[in-house]
Amino acid sequence: MQQYKIIFSGSVGAGKSTAIKVISDIEVVATEARASDHIQKMKESTTVAMDYGRINLDAETTVHLYGTPGQERFSFMWEILAQGALGLVLLIDCSATAIKTDINRYLAAFKDFIKENAVVIGLTRSDLSTGIDWEMIYDTLAENDISAPVFEVDARNKTDINMLVEALVLSIDPTIDSTINPVVT
Amino acid sequence: MPLSVQLLAMSQSSQRNISGFIKTKGKTYFSISDSQPTQVIILDIDNQEGKKLLLEHQTKQNITKDSIKIIALTLSPSKDSCSSIIQRQKPITSIELIRAAEKIRKLISNNQVSSSKINKDAISEVISENKDVVQSYEPSGTLQGMLRKAVQLSDKEKTSVVLHIQNYRIEINASNNLAYLSFPKNRLRNLCYYPLNTSTCLIKKESLKNASEECISLSIAELSWNTALLCARGRSPKNLDNESTYQLKRWPNLTRWLPSNYALSIASLWTKAPYSITAISQQLDIPITDVRCFISAALDSHLAIICKEACEVIPFKTHNNSSLFKKLLNHLKRA
Numbered sequence: 398m399q400q401y402k403i404i405f406s407g408s409v410g411a412g413k414s415t416a417i418k419v420i421s422d423i424e425v426v427a428t429e430a431r432a433s434d435h436i437q438k439m440k441e442s443t444t445v446a447m448d449y450g451r452i453n454l455d456a457e458t459t460v461h462l463y464g465t466p467g468q469e470r471f472s473f474m475w476e477i478l479a480q481g482a483l484g485l486v487l488l489i490d491c492s493a494t495a496i497k498t499d500i501n502r503y504l505a506a507f508k509d510f511i512k513e514n515a516v517v518i519g520l521t522r523s524d525l526s527t528g529i530d531w532e533m534i535y536d537t538l539a540e541n542d543i544s545a546p547v548f549e550v551d552a553r554n555k556t557d558i559n560m561l562v563e564a565l566v567l568s569i570d571p572t573i574d575s576t577i578n579p580v581v582t
Numbered sequence: 583m584p585l586s587v588q589l590l591a592m593s594q595s596s597q598r599n600i601s602g603f604i605k606t607k608g609k610t611y612f613s614i615s616d617s618q619p620t621q622v623i624i625l626d627i628d629n630q631e632g633k634k635l636l637l638e639h640q641t642k643q644n645i646t647k648d649s650i651k652i653i654a655l656t657l658s659p660s661k662d663s664c665s666s667i668i669q670r671q672k673p674i675t676s677i678e679l680i681r682a683a684e685k686i687r688k689l690i691s692n693n694q695v696s697s698s699k700i701n702k703d704a705i706s707e708v709i710s711e712n713k714d715v716v717q718s719y720e721p722s723g724t725l726q727g728m729l730r731k732a733v734q735l736s737d738k739e740k741t742s743v744v745l746h747i748q749n750y751r752i753e754i755n756a757s758n759n760l761a762y763l764s765f766p767k768n769r770l771r772n773l774c775y776y777p778l779n780t781s782t783c784l785i786k787k788e789s790l791k792n793a794s795e796e797c798i799s800l801s802i803a804e805l806s807w808n809t810a811l812l813c814a815r816g817r818s819p820k821n822l823d824n825e826s827t828y829q830l831k832r833w834p835n836l837t838r839w840l841p842s843n844y845a846l847s848i849a850s851l852w853t854k855a856p857y858s859i860t861a862i863s864q865q866l867d868i869p870i871t872d873v874r875c876f877i878s879a880a881l882d883s884h885l886a887i888i889c890k891e892a893c894e895v896i897p898f899k900t901h902n903n904s905s906l907f908k909k910l911l912n913h914l915k916r917a
Contacts, residue, residue: 458906458909547833556837564836570907
C-alpha cells in the first residue's frame with residue numbers, strides 16, 4: 398500500500414476545510430469547535446486540530462489530505478502535519494487587510510518544508526477584495542526567495558482546487574505528461 | 583497504421599479534447615503530426631479560417647486530385663459532397679471520430695487499389711505551402727500586435743489610449759495596469775479572428791471614462807495573455823527565436839486566464855531555470871508550437887523575460903514518484 402500526503406494550510410477563513418471537502422473522495426473528518434475569539438466575527442466554528450480527506454487513486458495508492466488549523470496558537474500542529482508530505486497548498490484570504498503579513502507568516506512557518514518540497518499558493522475570496530495586488534504578492538515571494546505558482550481560486554470550486562493540486566504536482570516534476578483527457582466533446 | 587492528422591482552425595478547448603482523445607483511446611486510429619504532410623486534417627468549418635481552408639482544399643482537390651482527407655466539424659453538416667471531405671456534427675464524440683477514421687482507411691485502400699496517377703511532388707509542394715501559411719502567423723497583423731503597440735504608447739505617453747475596431751473599443755491604461763472593454767469578454771475571440779492594420783484598428787489617446795456605456799475592467803496582463811492565445815489558435819507566432827533563452831518570472835493566473843496546451847508543465851519548467859523554446863519542447867516532449875504560443879503570450883503579458891546573457895541550461899531530472907504523480911494527474915483530470 399502506497400500512502401502519500403498533501404497539506405493544506407493558510408489564514409483563518411481562507412477555505413482550507415472547504416477545499417479539502419471538494420476534492421476528497423471520502424466524507425471529510427473535521428475537528429471543528431465553536432469560535433471564541435475575534436474569529437467569531439468571521440465564522441461560527443473553526444478547525445482546532447486538523448481536517449482530513451482522502452483521494453483514492455487505486456486499490457494500492459492513496460493520497461491523504463490534511464488541513465491545518467489557521468490560528469497561530471495551534472501552529473504546533475503545522476509542523477506535525479507537514480512531516481513527510483509531498484507538498485503544501487497555501488490558501489490566503491485576499492479580502493483580509495494584512496495579506497503580506499499572512500503570506501510571510503506561513504512562508505516562515507513552513508520555511509524548512511518548502512526548501513525540500515513544493516508549495517502552491519491559492520488566493521481566495523478575491524470577489525470580496527478590491528483587487529489582487531499581484532506585484533506585492535510576487536515581491537513578497539521574491540523576498541522569501543520562493544518561486545511558486547500563484548492562482549486566484551474559489552475554495553468551493555473543484556476545478557480551481559484541482560488545478561492548484563495539478564500545479565503542485567507539476568512543479569515537483571514538470572515532465573509528467575498531463576494531457577490525459579479521455580472525453581471528447 | 584494510424585492515420586497522421588493535423589488539427590486546424592478550432593478553439594483551444596476542442597483542440598485539447600480531440601488531441602487528448604487521439605493520444606489515448608484514439609491512438610490506434612490517428613497520430614498527431616506537426617512536421618510531415620498528413621493524411622487527414624480535422625478542422626472546424628464554422629469559422630472564417632476553417633471555411634477558407636476547406637475552400638482551398640476543394641480547389642486543390644480539383645486541380646491535383648489531392649489525397650488529403652478532411653474531417654470537417656460543423657453545427658449543420660451537409661451531405662458529403664466530395665469523397666475527400668467527411669462532415670460531422672459538433673459536438674463530435676470519440677465513436678464518430680473512430681467511424682470517420684475507418685471510412686478514410688477504406689477510401690485510402692480503395693484509392694491504392696485503383697492506383698490513380700498522382701503527382702506526388704506537386705502534392706507535397708501544395709501541402710507544405712499550405713502548412714506554412716496555416717501553422718504560423720504574424721502577430722503584428724492581429725489584435726495581439728495592435729495591443730502591444732497600444733500598451734507601449736500608453737506606457738510611453740503616461741496616458742490612456744483607446745483601440746477602435748469597428749464598434750468595439752478597448753482602453754489601455756498602463757499607469758494602473760488596467761484595460762477596459764466596451765463589450766463582453768467573450769467577444770474578444772471574434773476580434774482575434776480579424777486581420778488588423780493601422781486603418782482597421784485606430785489607436786487614439788483618449789479614455790472611455792466619458793463614454794455612456796458600462797465598461798468591463800481587467801488587468802492588461804490578462805488581456806494580453808488571452809489575446810495572444812486567441813490570435814494564435816494553435817498556430818505558431820512568427821519572429822520568436824527558438825534558440826534564445828527565456829525565463830518565466832511569474833505564473834499566469836491559469837484558473838482565470840485562458841489555459842494553453844501544457845501551460846502548467848511549461849510554466850513549471852520555465853520558472854525553475856532559463857531555457858530556450860527548443861529545450862523546453864525537448865524536455866517536455868511536446869510540440870514546439872505550444873511552447874511558442876505560451877512564451878509569446880507570456881512575453882506580451884510581461885510574465886517572462888528574454889535572457890540577454892547566455893544561461894547555463896540544467897537538464898531536469900524526473901522525480902522518483904513519477905508513477906504516483908501520473909496517477910494523481912489522471913485522477914484530477916477526470917474529476
